[in-house]
Amino acid sequence: MASDQTRTAILAAAERLYADRGFGDVTLRDIVAEANVNLAAVNYHFGSKDELIAELFVTRSIQLNRERLRLLQAAEEAGDGRASIDAILRALVGPTLRGCLGPENQRSTAARFMIRVSIESVPPIRRIRNREIDHLRKFITAMRRSLPGHSDVELYWGLHFALAMAQQTVRDSERLTKLSEGKCDVDDVEGIIERVVSVAAMALTTGDAASKTPARMLARDAR
Amino acid sequence: MASDQTRTAILAAAERLYADRGFGDVTLRDIVAEANVNLAAVNYHFGSKDELIAELFVTRSIQLNRERLRLLQAAEEAGDGRASIDAILRALVGPTLRGCLGPENQRSTAARFMIRVSIESVPPIRRIRNREIDHLRKFITAMRRSLPGHSDVELYWGLHFALAMAQQTVRDSERLTKLSEGKCDVDDVEGIIERVVSVAAMALTTGDAASKTPARMLARDAR
DNA sequence: TTGCATTTCAAACATTTGTATGAAACTATC
DNA sequence: GATAGTTTCATACAAATGTTTGAAATGCAA
Structure with a gap:
């Protein structure tokens, strides 16, 4: 009214x-x-000012999570209840990267806002962030179905690393561009998604879960 | 005086x-x-207050960079001028992770300060951050020697992802612990280092540089 | 229109914050 | 031990900021 x-x-x-x-x-x-x-x-x-910021962030977070879940669900349906690990990871990092990267002048205000959020976290937002865990658990569940042989610990690390690569790419795309003198094209969003998914999936599927880490730790010289 | x-x-x-x-x-x-x-x-x-913050950050950054370069140099000497990619990555992410993770009550003030820096970046610090690029280039140079066949673009992405995983683990160790209900041990610093190094090295060495990404992009169904 | 609730507005409030000032205390040199 | 340079201190300043207030305006139903 x-x-x-x-x-x-x-x-x-x-x-x-x-x-x-x-x-x-x-x-x-x-x-x-x-x-x-x-x-x-x-x-x-x-x-209050904080509640305004919180509302902005909640709105955008809900949109992001909804989009992620939509992709996840589609992937699971396409695979008769068991999505490929690539598809799961793509549903996880795709919306973030698609939303926040790409040619600068084409980025929506919402996307640029979310980039800000990932760069300079502020109290009202930090408080809300903690609720994100339930959402991520849904991806762990899907991953468990996708990679039945794997231990949960490996799945958690895989998801964590996938998000890490996506987040940091959003946060530090400028540094990557400078470092590589433009050779890394941060506007090629789909390429970046595939890159992140590829690395994360490799981390999850190479070697068997239990033996990988200890083996490396023993094999390599300390420095 | x-x-x-x-x-x-x-x-x-x-x-x-x-x-x-x-x-x-x-x-x-x-x-x-x-x-x-x-x-x-x-x-x-x-x-001014900003100059105080800047001095704190510069001091700790110099310490971190010095430690990284010490490890890098040791690795290159051990390999007659050509360090293994693992050793290079370990020199890159090891000091950060060792400094910022581990049992909470054992973390130094310096380490906890650097964690803060990675969580809530503030103007005087952001300004300084940009000088970090020259330092990272030294690692790219070493990586080029270590993996002669690889394109620079692949090296940049590998370094970027390695830093991403290390940084995010520092920044969000609490979330990872909650998400995994303690199953991911964020106090096992050396284990985490090996995990990060392992994934980043895998990303760099699997497949040949030029063909990897396009192949995946064409092969996989969009969702 | 009348009356009531919602919304807008200008102005003031109450803090908090980093910074500046000028005198006092201190230190070291001659 | 007097003097010049350095450091400390209490206090004041100035500006910015989120929030509140109470009256005016507006919208809407009877």
Whole structure:
């Protein structure tokens, strides 16, 4: 009822500003100026600045998780209840990478906002992050079905590393570009997804789960 | 000359507080209280709060880089100028992981500070981070010698992924522990190092550099 | 229209924060 | 032991920030 206009204007302005300038640099006054609303409107509609940030993040997280689960479900259905490990990992890291990488001028505000989130975490967001675990467990379950012989520990590490590579690529794409002098094309999103999936899947499927790590630890010279 | 006492007391107190409570929550007044010095001492000795943070980070970064290069050099000497890829990667990620993981009560303040840095990056630190690239290039050079047949692009990605896995493990060790209900032992530092090195080395050495990615991209079904 | 609830607005509030100041205390040199 | 340079200290400053307030405006139902 009434006009959500102000509410949505604030949300849009805040996301835009946070995406562009980071959390540390954006004040309520910046936001209300961008949204053309009164300063008190934020507190009236959201209660506090932190709750505004939290709502932004929750909205985008839900979208991300929904997309991940959609891909996961599709992969499991395509494989009669047992998806390939590649497909599972692709469902896990694909949405993040697709959302946050690609040609800069084509990135949505939402994507740029999520990049910010991954770079400079801020208290209200950190609090919410912890709820992510239940979501990840669904992927562990699928992985268990996909790789029945593997120990859970290996699955956890595999998922962790897959997310690590995806996250860090989003977070530090600039450094990678500089380091490689542009030779690593961070705009080739699908290529990056395949790269991450490939490495993570290799980590999960090479060698058998129990013997891999100890064997290496004994075999290699300490330095 | 004169007493560096105040200076060092401030540095120590600041590092301790930042390590424990993060950058966002620690004010100059907290620091000077912890250090038992006057409020004005920080500006007198360091110029500004940002310069204090920068000095802390630079000091620890130099230590980290020195340690990395020491290990790299030792590995290259041991291999007559050509270190194994494992040894190179171990020199790259070992110091970070050794410094930042392990039983919590045994972690040094320096280590806990560096964990903070990796979690909540703050402007003065971000500015310095960009100088890290020259340091990483030394590892690329060593990798080039170690894996002569590989394209530079593959080396960059391998290094990037190795750092990604190490960094994210430091940053999100808590989540991994929760997700795995303790089954992934994040206190087993040497085991983690071998795990990261193993996966990164595998990514670098499996398949030949040029054909790997395209082959996968064509072979796999989109979902 | 009248009356009631919702929403907007300008202004003020209350803190918190990093930084600056100028005098006092201290140190070392001659 | 006087003097010059360094360091410490209490205090003040100035600016920024999230939040609150109470009145005005607006929307809506009877």
